[in-house]
Amino acid sequence: MQNQPIRNNRIQEYINLLASSSQFLAGKLLYKQQMLLQGFLGYIASKFNTNSALQNEMKGTQGWINVSVGMKSEDDSAKGTIIFKDGTVKLLNYIPNEVDCTLIFSTPKDLIEQMDASPDEAYRMILTGRVRTEGNIMLIGLFNYYVNLIVGRDQQKSVDKQISEHKKANKIAGKEVANTSICRNEQSSRKITRLRSTLIDPGVMFLEDPFLSNYGLEDFPRIQRFRSEYFNRKKEAVVCHEYGKLITDFHLEYGYDVDNKGKTWDPNLRKAESLKYILERRKPIIREDDLLAGTYTTDPVSGCIGHPFAVGCYSWGELRSFANRELMPYEISEETIQILHKHVFPFWARRNIHELWRSNTGNGLPIQIHDRFFSIFYWKTVSMSEITPGHEKILKHGTKGMIKIIRDELNNDYKADEEKKNTLKAMIICLEAINIYAKNLAQQAAKDAQIEKNPKRKMELEQIKKILVKVPENPSTTVDEAVQAMIIVHLCLTMENSDDGPMLGRLDQILQPYFISDMNKLSTPEEKEIYVKHTIDLLGSLFYRVASHQILIPDIGNWQNSGSAPNTTITVGGVDRDGEDAVNDMTYIILKVTELAGLNDPNMHARYNPGKNSLNYLKRVCDVNYITGATPCIHGDDAMFAALTNHGWPIEDVRNWVANGCVEPSIPGKHSSATSSLEINLVAPLEMALNNGKHPLTKWEIGPGTGSINGGDFITFDQFWNAFEKQCKFLLELSVVGNNQLGEIYQKHQPAPLLSVLIDDCIEKGRGLTRGGGHYNSTGVSVIGLADVVDSLMVTKKLVFEEKVVTFKDLKEAIDSNFYNNPKLHALVKTRVPRFGSGNNEAIEMANKVTGMVHDYYINQRNYRGGIYTTGWWSMANHAVYGRVTGALPTGRLAGEPFTPGLTPHPSASVNLLDNLRDVARLDPRNLDNNIAFNVKIVPGASDTHEKIVDTLTHYAKTYFEMGGMQTQFNVVTTDILKDALANPEYYQDLMVRISGYVAYFTKLQRDLQLEVIRRAEYRI
Amino acid sequence: MRSPLIIDIKGNSLDDGPGIRSVIFFKGCPLSCVWCHNPESRHPLAELSFDLQKCIGCGSCIEKCQVGALSRDNVFFVDRKKCTLCFSCAADCPTGALSRIGQKMTQEEIIEKVLKDKPFFDSSGGGVTFSGGEPTLHMDFLSGLLKTLKEAGIHTLIETCGYFNFDEFKRTILPYTDMIYMDIKLFDPEQHERYCGVDNALILENFIRLHKLSIQGGFEIIPRSPLIPGITDTEENLTAIARFLKSNQVKEIRLLPNNPAWHEKCFSLGISDRFMEDSPLRKWLQPAVMEACQCIFECLNDSYETWN
16 A cells, blocks of 8 residues: 555656757667656756755754655666755765665666556556565655655646546446436435334344334434535545644654653553543544534544554655545645644654564565565555454443453552553553543533533533543443443544554444333333434434544555445344344344445444344345445354354354454454454465466566476476465465564554453453454454456366366466467357356365365464464455456456456356355355455346345345355445446445445445446346 | 257246246247247257357357358358258357257256255245246156155246146146246137147136136146237237136236347347337337236226236
């Protein structure tokens, strides 16, 4: 997600200047690249050296903002260095060793092309290794910031040109839609029919119609208002500087490596004090009309926190282009730009996770792989917080009670070592800090109430104040208190950790006891009905609060995880610790709020336990999925239980599992899970096996030599399998090494004392999460490209080694030529061999063999906390990202095309959806212990009724899960709707699609991914 | 036992009976309806199909053909007079553009293919539908399949034109059948003979006899009428059918709107399509026409249930 070297025609101004000069013409003949490079850098330097406004930009609050950047082509035919130092800019025609960072172009031609590329082309160049970076990535951002000051206007022109070209192409695609009004009506008509239910699950105590069919959005003006403000906001989010400024202020005042007395800071105490500093000083905000106090940022509708030590560090170069970029444009004020550029980012330039990783490991192989995007992405460069904390601890004990528990531990453990003492002290500081923030909010609520004219709102504000005086310091006793306490703790957790998480967990199980207690206090049916309605309203506030923060995402991240929200997950349904049906009133209330809110975040998950959960509940889940088009995602308990108990975890804990982030399992309140730590391209080792260790597109001879196809080294398929396995293990080993290096950096620099309070055993052990304090410790991996690998192996096995239809050499030659030289073979490989998802036994065996091989490797590795690695088969948007860096495959997939999302079978595997469902259900769940993402795009027939569609979805889901399916996500949408949305996005602002694990608004997706979603197989109901 | 050729086994069907179903298409039909929307199912023998859309023009089939039946100069590509139906071109074709329609399958093979979806049948109240072509052309074979499915607890449905020997049907098919969809296309015998190739007396008689039997329980029979513009959707025809059903106390009918998709298939089978581009048979039925047709049934008797 890092690095954005020079892109598009940002130096157009310079090229124009040069084009007219005779010097340039000479250069064109002889040293074109070198001349261009030197000329470009010289132009930048002269501007900065002569313009006082630009010189002022080089001056920060902590001194001059310096950077030295080398640029060269891989063959060294062109090179140069630009040095911004102490207010002046110098050039060198060589690259010294101590340079901060270097941009390397694969060929001299790439250097030229990059200068003239559109943003999309520029990112494609980065993602396909034609441009890469070495060195401090945050400082490359600084260099880009400087360059932008000079040629920003030209850059913007190129962005605008691309936007208008896309619009034009989209309009053309939209013309294929026969009837646009049917498309536009279809979406809204789903919300009109409401199914009723008179069947009552055993855990439902109050709702007469669990589907709550009496309520529509019109009954909740507050949710309606939040919805309208959210979907009509001008920009994706406001970039806020509050967090960045406060954490930087703190360290400037109190030190980083050492405290202001010169003593080495204990990392936990430092982190806790910084959290306290932030929470004491951040602005207490109660959004107008909101039932819940507190915000993630200073913008209550949608803001970016932008942790400068993690994801925030990649955005320096884009501060001035955020506002007008094509994807996810942000609003940012000049004040915020100045604060981030001059005050915040300079401080973190050498203290961010990525740079600490690089400098601590001497730019080792893992970080080199990471920076070249083609095979492993180490997510810890962004976050480690895909964890579900035990929110009940705060609800039950209050922060006061938790402080007492920690104090008692501190006082009673005479043998406590220094680390334990510091860790526990840090926890107490964090909990006290939460109370300070809550008190500030209470005061604000009182102030707001005082000046409020509307008597109803005044009462609400007074009630909010009353609640805030009590919680989260004291135990919660009502639903209102519990939800307020939870969200405050969540806000504070995102002030400590990256905000892609932490999760909210089993909200229905957490809230039901409070709901029962509240309802039992009411006597009349009318009072009870009003309270149910209030609860829906309250959770509406919660949902829109969760949706109000966005991860500060650099533009290249819009390619990698396009349209992804922070993914704060909520899980409902399933069974309780004793294995009994856990569906209750709150389950249905939360499903109703999911239907009404229509949001992609919180990322909603429903567990279905065959045999325990009712069909009626599953039907309601499918109903909400149909109405929203894409959410909730549905999970099968049987398969997940089999996967997790295989780790030796007791069934009682496993029964409590929740989905984290995208889909990954975590045991709430007990599990330090970091479930999306590694994103592995499984096709890379396959390509390396085909090329004797060399990765073709990056031209990098990185892997071990495992045999040459042209040299005739593969006589049997098993020999080729062995080569693939060897390349695989070579990369997987590096993934473990790199992740563990990053883990140690978190231990020293970004521990999480507050999050550790909410995970079992951390207090007793006196060790934070990063130090292995949690009861369960694991690291989660997502492996991308399963169907493409399995199908490729099948084609090789059948056509080369068994049927001998083609020699391996000829197949390899066809692949290398992108099948250009052999269209007949191209057709043959696409049709002759049964694929994963076709119902073919051999293909399933191959799929189990591949998943088994990867899982068996990971399960035997240990992370830096002593835990296991778990293997998942979901892809976020990486099936498109990794597809771009991959050449043609034996399956006939052409170079650059996306892989299938998650472990979804290829569309050509079968025309029968049931074959897909059956095959995925037949995978051994033990190899899928970090879950899967299985997309099913379903298209209702024109004359099908709402009930028939929902019933059919329910039958698919029920049968799939009874057969042992682990997860599925239905996208209920027609290709025509998607095409119309492409052409006319204004009608489809809230149209959601599941990518692979997460949900995105279709109109906000990066265009390649939009096309990928359109191309997916669709199955008519 | 004479075994039929199977055109296709289609899984996950939601339109051929209740719930999620598998549909088995038999090849061959005693009728020859001019609008038949499965033209590939009429002939009982195997046929060669050529799908122009799939062809990449590699030309290897032309070399493969021993009798020179394939040529780019031929609009249909396949010279059906020369073709000996050896299917070696289809075996060689890399894209499946050339393919054999009609496969020999044993009862065991068919059963194995449909049984894997039994869990979906069970949870949705679905099952297996026999269609075609005309499945009752092969009563022994069909009977064996039905019996096995019945024993496995699977719901069975037969889509039939009704042109069969009643006694044999009653003896071999009925005991293992849960539901019958029988077409009543045209009421007038002459019209029926003209458009469907056979007289309809046997069909109507079979329908009445089965309907009477069904009242005693054990199976259901539902009449269906295809609405073919200008041929079957006339007021005269539909009123006659409605009267016939009413006089036999039949309370339900399914109306099937014209499906023009089949015209595309004619080319691949080398059949020249007898309907012009602008023929109403090449269009979907307008909803208004559909409603008018429904009205004919519902107006005659308000307890009628028409669905499509």
